[in-house]
Amino acid sequence: MSHKGNRIGNGATEQVFGHLKASSSSGGRKWPDFESFKADLNAYVTCWNTQRRQVKLKGLTPEEFRNQSLAA
Known part of the structure; x- marks a missing residue:
């Protein structure tokens, strides 16, 4: 930051x-407790990095883009 x-x-x-x-x-x-919030937050971050396709990344997810970059 x-x-x-x-x-x-x-x-x-x-x-x-x-x-x-x-x-x-x-x-x-x-959320009833912090643990359930934490589980939902982890699921959201996982979805954000592995399922969200971006036009800027030529239709790849951030994870696919990183893996492709590291393989080159």
Whole structure:
């Protein structure tokens, strides 16, 4: 994380947490305990990295793109 107010450095983090807030708060979801929240957060991050296809990555998921880059 960069200095406070640095939009360029904070952009990626803000994007992820913005999507997380939008997807979890749309249904007014309440978690009974921290462990259930943690499990849902881990599932969301896994989905974010392994199932979300991006046009910028030529239709690949971030995980597929990283694996392709590492193989080259």
